[in-house]
Amino acid sequence: MKDHNADPVTDLVTGLVAALPEGRVLTDPDVTESYARDRTFVPPGKALGVVLAQSRDDVVATLRWASEHRVPVVPRGAGSGLAGGATAVDGCVILSLARMTRIRELSPADEIAVVEPGVITADLDRAAREHGLMYAPDPSSYEISTIGGNLATNAGGLRCVKYGVTRDSTLGLEVVLADGRVLDTGRRTVKGVTGYDLTGLFVGSEGTLGVITAATLRLRRAPVQVATVAAEFTSLRDAASAVSAIIAAGCRPSMLELMDRTTLEAIDAWKNIGLEPATRAMLIAQAEGSPDEMAALCDSASFVAEASTPEEAAELVGVRRLAYEAKERLGQCLVEDVCVPRSRLPEMISAVEEAAKRHGVTIATVAHAGDGNLHPVFIFDRGLAEPPPEVWAAADEIFRGALDLGGTLTGEHGVGLIKRRWLGLEIGPVAAELHLGIKQVFDPLNILNPGKAI
Amino acid sequence: MKDHNADPVTDLVTGLVAALPEGRVLTDPDVTESYARDRTFVPPGKALGVVLAQSRDDVVATLRWASEHRVPVVPRGAGSGLAGGATAVDGCVILSLARMTRIRELSPADEIAVVEPGVITADLDRAAREHGLMYAPDPSSYEISTIGGNLATNAGGLRCVKYGVTRDSTLGLEVVLADGRVLDTGRRTVKGVTGYDLTGLFVGSEGTLGVITAATLRLRRAPVQVATVAAEFTSLRDAASAVSAIIAAGCRPSMLELMDRTTLEAIDAWKNIGLEPATRAMLIAQAEGSPDEMAALCDSASFVAEASTPEEAAELVGVRRLAYEAKERLGQCLVEDVCVPRSRLPEMISAVEEAAKRHGVTIATVAHAGDGNLHPVFIFDRGLAEPPPEVWAAADEIFRGALDLGGTLTGEHGVGLIKRRWLGLEIGPVAAELHLGIKQVFDPLNILNPGKAI
Ligand SMILES: Cc1cc2nc3c(=O)[nH]c(=O)nc-3n(C[C@H](O)[C@H](O)[C@H](O)COP(=O)(O)OP(=O)(O)OC[C@H]3O[C@@H](n4cnc5c(N)ncnc54)[C@H](O)[C@@H]3O)c2cc1C
Ligand SMILES: Cc1cc2nc3c(=O)[nH]c(=O)nc-3n(C[C@H](O)[C@H](O)[C@H](O)COP(=O)(O)OP(=O)(O)OC[C@H]3O[C@@H](n4cnc5c(N)ncnc54)[C@H](O)[C@@H]3O)c2cc1C
Numbered sequence: 001m002k003d004h005n006a007d008p009v010t011d012l013v014t015g016l017v018a019a020l021p022e023g024r025v026l027t028d029p030d031v032t033e034s035y036a037r038d039r040t041f042v043p044p045g046k047a048l049g050v051v052l053a054q055s056r057d058d059v060v061a062t063l064r065w066a067s068e069h070r071v072p073v074v075p076r077g078a079g080s081g082l083a084g085g086a087t088a089v090d091g092c093v094i095l096s097l098a099r100m101t102r103i104r105e106l107s108p109a110d111e112i113a114v115v116e117p118g119v120i121t122a123d124l125d126r127a128a129r130e131h132g133l134m135y136a137p138d139p140s141s142y143e144i145s146t147i148g149g150n151l152a153t154n155a156g157g158l159r160c161v162k163y164g165v166t167r168d169s170t171l172g173l174e175v176v177l178a179d180g181r182v183l184d185t186g187r188r189t190v191k192g193v194t195g196y197d198l199t200g201l202f203v204g205s206e207g208t209l210g211v212i213t214a215a216t217l218r219l220r221r222a223p224v225q226v227a228t229v230a231a232e233f234t235s236l237r238d239a240a241s242a243v244s245a246i247i248a249a250g251c252r253p254s255m256l257e258l259m260d261r262t263t264l265e266a267i268d269a270w271k272n273i274g275l276e277p278a279t280r281a282m283l284i285a286q287a288e289g290s291p292d293e294m295a296a297l298c299d300s301a302s303f304v305a306e307a308s309t310p311e312e313a314a315e316l317v318g319v320r321r322l323a324y325e326a327k328e329r330l331g332q333c334l335v336e337d338v339c340v341p342r343s344r345l346p347e348m349i350s351a352v353e354e355a356a357k358r359h360g361v362t363i364a365t366v367a368h369a370g371d372g373n374l375h376p377v378f379i380f381d382r383g384l385a386e387p388p389p390e391v392w393a394a395a396d397e398i399f400r401g402a403l404d405l406g407g408t409l410t411g412e413h414g415v416g417l418i419k420r421r422w423l424g425l426e427i428g429p430v431a432a433e434l435h436l437g438i439k440q441v442f443d444p445l446n447i448l449n450p451g452k453a454i
Numbered sequence: 455m456k457d458h459n460a461d462p463v464t465d466l467v468t469g470l471v472a473a474l475p476e477g478r479v480l481t482d483p484d485v486t487e488s489y490a491r492d493r494t495f496v497p498p499g500k501a502l503g504v505v506l507a508q509s510r511d512d513v514v515a516t517l518r519w520a521s522e523h524r525v526p527v528v529p530r531g532a533g534s535g536l537a538g539g540a541t542a543v544d545g546c547v548i549l550s551l552a553r554m555t556r557i558r559e560l561s562p563a564d565e566i567a568v569v570e571p572g573v574i575t576a577d578l579d580r581a582a583r584e585h586g587l588m589y590a591p592d593p594s595s596y597e598i599s600t601i602g603g604n605l606a607t608n609a610g611g612l613r614c615v616k617y618g619v620t621r622d623s624t625l626g627l628e629v630v631l632a633d634g635r636v637l638d639t640g641r642r643t644v645k646g647v648t649g650y651d652l653t654g655l656f657v658g659s660e661g662t663l664g665v666i667t668a669a670t671l672r673l674r675r676a677p678v679q680v681a682t683v684a685a686e687f688t689s690l691r692d693a694a695s696a697v698s699a700i701i702a703a704g705c706r707p708s709m710l711e712l713m714d715r716t717t718l719e720a721i722d723a724w725k726n727i728g729l730e731p732a733t734r735a736m737l738i739a740q741a742e743g744s745p746d747e748m749a750a751l752c753d754s755a756s757f758v759a760e761a762s763t764p765e766e767a768a769e770l771v772g773v774r775r776l777a778y779e780a781k782e783r784l785g786q787c788l789v790e791d792v793c794v795p796r797s798r799l800p801e802m803i804s805a806v807e808e809a810a811k812r813h814g815v816t817i818a819t820v821a822h823a824g825d826g827n828l829h830p831v832f833i834f835d836r837g838l839a840e841p842p843p844e845v846w847a848a849a850d851e852i853f854r855g856a857l858d859l860g861g862t863l864t865g866e867h868g869v870g871l872i873k874r875r876w877l878g879l880e881i882g883p884v885a886a887e888l889h890l891g892i893k894q895v896f897d898p899l900n901i902l903n904p905g906k907a908i
Contacts, residue, residue, distance in 0.1 A: 109702050109797035132704065154647045165645055167654075168622065183884045189793045191619055191825050192862035193608045193658045194869060195881045195908060196889055200621075200654030204647045221704045248563050250586065250675045339643045343563035371645050408646035415648060427649045430637045435650055437895030441888060454649060 012069055013049055016093065019061045026050040035096060036088035038081035041332060041386050042417050045090035047074070054099050056176065056213040062095055063211065063447075064180035072450050073178075075207035077117065077149030080141045082335045083416025085153065085206045085452055095211060097148045103127055104214065111219045112171060112188060117148025117212050121155075124217070133219040136163035139412070140321055148212050154204035156412035158320070161370030162254040162288075163220060165412065167203045174214035175202055178443040188216055201438070206414050206453035209442040223254065223288040228313035231301035232279040236260050236353065236365075238300050239281035240346040243369040245299075246285075247342050255286035256370030257320045263364040263377075266326035273319060278302065283369065284320045286313070323366045327377050330364075334378040334387045334418075336395060338402035339411030342372040351401040352376045359394040373411035400425070415453045423454070466523055467502055470547065473515045480504040489550060490542035492535035495786060495840050496871050499544035501528070508553050510630065510667040516549055517665065517901075518634035526904050527632075529661035531571065531603030534595045536789045537870025539607065539660045539906055549665060551602045557581055558668065565673045566625060566642060571602025571666050575609075578671070587673040590617035593866070594775055602666050608658035610866035612774070615824030616708040616742075617674060619866065621657045628668035629656055632897040642670055655892070660868050660907035663896040677708065677742040682767035685755035686733040690714050690807065690819075692754050693735035694800040697823040699753075700739075701796050709740035710824030711774045717818040717831075720780035727773060732756065737823065738774045740767070777820045781831050784818075788832040788841045788872075790849060792856035793865030796826040805855040806830045813848040827865035854879070869907045877908070 017025045026032060027049040036044035048071065051062050066073045072092035079086050088094055100116035103124065107113070108131040115124055121142040125135040138157035139145055145155065151173070156165045163169070172186025186192070186199035202209055233239040239258055246253065259267075261280045268275040279302065298304045307313035327333055340348045349365070352374065356363040367374040376398060378391045387395075399409050399422050409419055409426050424432060435454040439446070471479045480486060481503040490498035502525065505516045520527045526546035533540050542548055554570035557578065561567070562585040569578055575596040579589040592611035593599055599609065605627070610619045617623070626640025640646070640653035656663055687693040693712055700707065713721075715734045722729040733756065752758045761767035781787055794802045803819070806828065810817040821828040830852060832845045841849075853863050853876050863873055863880050878886060889908040893900070 107795075107797070109698070110795040111701075112795070154651075156645050160645070164622075167651070168618075177884070181884050183888070184882065185885065187793075187862045188795045188860040189826055189862055189865065190796070191610050191614070191793050191822075191827050191865040193866055194863050194873075194877065195885060196663075196892060197608075197621070197651075197654045197658055198885060198888065200651045204651055209650075221706065244563070247565075252675065339641075339645050341561075341564040341566070341642045342644070343561070368645075372643055373645050406642040408641050408643055409648050411643070411645040412647055419648075423648065428638065430631070430635050431639065431649060431652060434637070434652065434895060438650060438892065441891030441895060 009048060012071070016049070016062070016065050019065045020051065020058055024052055024054065024058055026052065032094070035076060035079070035094045038079045038084060038086040040082060040084045040087065040418060041334070042084040042087050043385070044088040045092065047088040047092050047094050050094045050096055052096050052099050056174065056182065059095065059176045059211050059213050060180045060182065062093065063176055063178060066093060066447050067179045067445060070445055070447060072447050074449055075152065075211050077146030078144050080145045081149060081153065081413070081416065082337070083410070083414045084418050085414050085416035085449070087417055089451055098146060100213065106131065108133060110188065113217050113219055114214060115147055115217060116214055117146060119147045121145050121147060121150055128219045129222055132222055134222040135169065135217065136220050137166045137169055140324060147215060151203050151212050151215055152205065152207050153414040154412065156368060156371065156373065158255045158257060158368065161256050161368065162252055167200060169218045170199060170203055170215060171218055172216040173199055173202055173212055175210035175212055177210050178445060178448050183210065186216065190218070204414070206416060207449040208439060208453050209448065226254065226286050226288055226313065228286045228307040228316050230305045230316045230319070231283045231285070231298060232276065232303040233281040233300065234278050234302050236281040236349055237346050239283055240349040240369065242283065242300050244343050244345055247370060251287065253285050253287045253370060255284065257284045258367040258369035259320065259323060260365040262362065263323050263327065263366050266330055266364060267319060267322050270326045270329055271322060276303070284316055327364050327379060331379045331382050332384065334380065334391060334395065335413070336376045336378065336398060337373070337410045337413040338398060338407055339371065339373040340402055340405045340407035344405040344407065345369060345372050348374060348402060348405055348407070352398055355394040355397040359390040361391050361394050363394070371411065372407070417452060463502065466525070469523070470503070470516070470519050473519045474505065474512055478506055478508065478512055480506065486548070489530060489533070489548045492533045492538060492540040494536060494538045494541065494872060495788070496538040496541045497839070498542040499546065501542040501546050501548050504548045504550055506550050506553050510628065510636065513549065513630045513665050513667050514634045514636065516547065517630055517632060520547060520901050521633045521899060524899055524901060526901050528903055529606065529665050531600030532598050534599045535603060535607065535867070535870065536791070537868045538872050539868055539870035539903070541871055543905055552600060554667065560585065562587060564642065567671050567673055568668060569601055569671060570668055571600060573601045575599050575601060575604055582673045583676055586676055588676040589623065589671065590614070590674050591620045591623055594778060601669060605657050605666050605669055606659065606661050607868040608866065610822060610825065610827065612709045612711060612822065615710050615822065616706055621654060623672045624653060624657055624669060625672055626670040627653055627656055627666055629664035629666055631664050632899060632902050637664065640670065644672070658868070660870060661903040662893060662907050663902065680708070680740050680742055680767065682740045682761040682770050684759045684770045684773070685737045685739070685752060686730065686757040687735045687754065688732050688756050690735040690803055691800050693737055694803040694823065696737065696754050698797050698799050701824060705741065707739050707741045707824055709738065711738045712821040712823035713774065713777060714819040716816065717777050717781065717820050720784055720818060721773060721776050724780045724783055725776060730757070738770055781818050781833060785833040785836055786838065788834065788845060788849065789867070790830045790832065790852060791827070791864045791867040792852060792861055793825065793827040794856055794859045794861035798859040798861065799823060799826050802828060802856060802859055802861070806852055809848040809851045813844040815845050815848050817848070825865065826861070871906060
C-alpha cells in the first residue's frame with residue numbers, strides 16, 4: 001500500500017530501489033550531480049538518481065521500472081563524451097554501465113572478444129595484446145572511455161585510418177530495449193546477412209534505441225614492426241597538403257595525426273617539448289612494415305624526427321595524446337569534430353583559420369588527418385557558463401563549410417545535445433522523419449536518452 | 455476518362471506506361487517471364503510487367519504509381535541471386551535497374567566512386583584499376599552481378615577475407631523510398647556519425663526498404679605484388695584445419711578458397727584440370743606482399759602449385775571461378791551459404807559430410823574458407839520442380855548445425871524466399887518484431903519486395 005504522506009518522487013525512487021539488489025541506486029544530490037555531465041559545458045538537468053548496474057538483470061529491472069513510470073533514462077559509460085550525450089535531463093535516472101567490466105571471453109582462434117559495456121577501451125586492448133592481438137579502435141580518450149560509450153558513439157581513434165571505426169570492429173551486441181526485453185544482434189562470424197543490420201543501427205545511436213549490455217568485438221593481429229615519425233612544417237596548410245599527398249600516393253599509415261601551432265604551444269607550455277619558433281604544425285605518423293612508406297611525408301617537412309626505439313615512439317605519440325589536456329589548461333573548450341573527404345583537408349584547414357580570424361576567437365586544431373577528421377577546439381573564458389556568441393558563429397561557419405566540402409558535422413563524437421541545431425542541415429527532412437519512425441519502433445514511450453542525437 | 459470496356463489490369467499498366475518515358479515498360483508475357491526469376495529453382499509469380507529504369511526519375515515515377523495503386527514492386531539487378539530475392543510475386547511490377555550503368559564519378563584522390571546500381575561489379579573494378587585502385591568486394595558472380603544487387607544482399611566475395619564485404623566499401627546511398635521520395639544517406643567521408651546508420655540498414659535489406667539508385671563506394675589501392683598458390687589435400691578436414699591454422703597463425707591472405715572433391719571432379723570433367731585420384735580438397739590462396747605468408751599453408755598439403763606469372767595466377771584462381779558452372783552441369787543446384795566462426799570450420803565441414811551421407815544426397819562444397827563461409831551445393835535431378843525432401847532434410851540439419859556452432863544461416867546470399875522458414879531460428883522473436891516495425895516505417899503499404907527477407 002502507498003504511504004499517502006510520502007512525496008511522489010521519493011515514492012518513485014523507492015520503487016526503483018526495491019526493484020534492484022541492494023546498493024545499486026544512489027540518490028545523494030551531490031553524488032548524482034557528479035554523474036550528470038560529460039566533458040561538455042552543457043548544464044545538466046536534475047536527475048532522480050543514479051543506478052550503478054552490475055549486471056544485465058539490473059539494466060532490465062531499471063528499464064522495466066522506467067517504462068512503467070515513464071521515467072527518462074540516460075545511459076552513461078565514463079562520461080568522457082564531447083557532445084552532451086550522457087548529460088542528465090530533468091527527472092531522469094542516470095544508468096551507469098561503468099561497473100559492468102567483465103571480459104566474458106577472449107578467443108585468439110576466432111580473434112573475438114565478448115565484453116561488458118563498462119570495460120575501459122585500453123584494458124580490452126591490453127588483454128588482447130597478451131595474445132598478440134589488439135582491439136583497434138583507440139579514441140584519444142581510450143584510457144578513460146568505456147566500450148559501451150565507444151559503441152554508442154561509434155568512436156574513432158588514432159588507428160582508425162587503417163583499421164576503421166568502432167562499427168568496423170563490432171560483430172554483435174546484447175541490448176536491453178526500452179521495455180526491458182533483451183535482444184541479441186549480429187553474430188560471432190565475420191560475415192552474415194540474416195535480417196536487417198540491427199547491430200549497425202545500435203552503433204552510433206547514442207543511447208536512444210537501447211542499452212548495450214555486451215558486445216562481441218573483433219580483435220586484430222597486433223603489428224610486429226611499427227615505424228613512428230614526427231614531422232614539423234612551417235605552415236599548417238603545408239602539413240594538410242602533405243596528408244592529402246600521402247594518402248593519394250597510396251600509403252596507408254596506421255596513424256596520421258596533425259596538430260596546429262596553438263595546440264603545440266599549449267603542450268609546450270605545459271610539458272616543454274622544445275617547440276621551434278618556425279614550426280606551425282606537426283604530423284605524428286606511424287606505418288606498419290617498411291619505414292619508407294613514410295618518405296613522402298618528409299618531402300615538405302622542415303624537420304623530421306624518427307623514433308628508433310619503442311620508447312621514443314611512445315614519446316612521440318604521447319605528445320599527441322597530451323593535446324586535449326594541454327588545451328584545457330588554456331580555458332574552457334568546445335571541441336568540434338568535422339570530417340571532410342581527404343582531398344579537401346587543406347581547404348577545410350583554411351576555412352577554420354579564416355573563421356577564427358573573422359570572429360576573433362581562439363581555435364586550436366588537432367586532426368585525425370588521415371581520415372580528414374578535424375577537431376577545431378574553441379577556447380573560451382573559464383568564467384562563462386557557455387561558449388559566447390562569436391564562438392557559435394565561427395562554429396556555424398565551420399559546420400557549413402564542412403558540409404559544402406562534402407563532409408559531415410561529426411566524424412566521431414556524435415550529435416548529442418550540442419549539435420542537434422545543425423542536424424537537419426546534414427540529413428534533410430526525409431531522413432529526419434525516418435529517424436523519428438525508427439526511434440518510435442524501438443522506444444515508443446521516448447524514455448531512452450530523450451532529446452539527444454536525433 | 456476511363457474506358458469502361460478495358461480490363462482493370464490493362465488499365466493499371468496503361469497508367470504506368472503513361473507515367474514513364476517511352477519504351478520503359480515491357481509487358482509481353484514471354485519477356486516478363488524471362489525477368490521473373492533469379493538463379494534459384496523457386497517458381498515465380500505472374501508479373502504485370504517489367505520497368506527498365508534508365509534514371510532515378512523513372513524509379514520515382516514507378517514507385518509513386520505503385521504506391522498509388524498498391525502494386526508490389528520487385529527490384530532486380532542482374533538476377534544472379536541465389537535466394538529468390540528477385541523472384542517475381544503475383545501481380546507485381548519487376549523494376550530492373552540493369553540499365554542504370556553510369557559511373558558518375560571516380561575520384562582517385564578520395565578513393566571513392568559514385569555509381570548507378572546497374573553497373574556490373576567487375577566493370578567498376580576495371581575502371582578503378584586504371585587508377586591503380588580496385589573495388590574490393592568480388593562475389594564469384596562479379597562478371598554478371600550488379601552493384602545494386604551486391605548492395606541489397608551485402609555481397610561477399612573472394613577478397614573479403616582481407617577487405618570485408620560490400621557494407622565495408624559503402625559510404626553513402628541514394629535511395630528511392632516506397633512512396634517515391636528520394637533519400638540520401640551517408641557521406642563522401644570515411645568517417646561520420648551524424649544520425650542513425652541508414653546506409654547500413656539499406657545494405658543487405660534485399661530490396662524491402664527502398665530502391666538503391668546510386669552509391670558512393672570506397673575504392674582501395676590495388677596490391678602491387680600478389681602470391682598465388684593452389685594446395686591439394688588428401689582429406690577435406692585436413693584442408694579445413696589448414697585454414698583455421700593459417701588464420702590462427704596471424705596470416706591474413708587476400709584470398710583463401712576451398713573446394714571439395716565433388717566440386718573438383720565437376721570441374722575436371724568439364725575442363726580437364728588433371729585432378730589426382732588422391733586429392734580430396736584444394737585450397738586456392740593469395741597473399742599480398744611476401745610469399746612466405748603462405749608457408750603455413752603448405753605444411754599439411756600433399757601438393758602445392760605456386761604461380762610464377764600473373765597468367766598462371768589467373769589460371770589457378772580461374773579454377774575456383776569455374777566451380778558453380780561446373781556443378782550446374784551435374785544437375786539442378788541448391789546453393790547454400792552457412793558461415794561459422796573460423797575455428798569451427800573443420801567441425802562444420804564434417805557436419806556437411808555427415809548430413810550428405812545420412813540423407814543420401816550429393817553435396818559439393820566450396821568455401822570462402824578464410825571467412826568460415828561455406829557453400830554446400832546440393833545437386834538434384836533436373837526433372838524435379840524443386841529440391842526433394844531429403845535435400846531439405848539435409849539442409850535443415852546443416853542450418854541448425856551452423857547455428858549451434860555460433861554461425862549464421864547466410865553469410866552473403868541473403869534470406870530471400872528460400873530461407874525465411876529458418877529466419878526465426880536465428881534472429882528470435884524480439885528481433886523479428888523490430889524488423890516488422892522497421893519495415894512499416896519505410897514501407898507502410900508493404901509494396902517493396904513483399905514476402906522476402908524478413
Ligand atoms: C581527451 C578526450 C579525447 C577524446 N578523443 C576522442 C577520439 O579520438 N575519438 C572519439 O571518437 N571520441 C573521443 N572523445 C570523446 C569520447 O571519449 C568518446 O565519445 C567515447 O566513446 C565516450 O565513451 P564514454 O564511456 O565516456 O561514454 P559517455 O560519455 O558516458 O556516453 C557517450 C554516449 O553513449 C551513451 N552510452 C554510454 N554507454 C552506453 C551503453 N552501454 N548503451 C547505450 N548507450 C550508452 C550515452 O548515453 C551517451 O549518449 C574524447 C574525449 C576526451 C575527453
Ligand atoms: C555463379 C554465382 C556465384 C556467386 N557467388 C557469390 C559470391 O561469391 N558472393 C555473394 O555474395 N554472392 C554470390 N552469388 C549470388 C549473387 O550473385 C549475389 O547475391 C549478387 O549480389 C546479386 O546481384 P544481382 O545484381 O544479380 O541481384 P539480383 O539477383 O537481381 O537481386 C538480388 C536482391 O537484391 C535486390 N535488388 C537488386 N537491385 C536492387 C536495387 N538497386 N535496389 C534495391 N534492391 C535491389 C533484389 O530485389 C533481390 O532481393 C553468386 C551467384 C552466382 C550465380
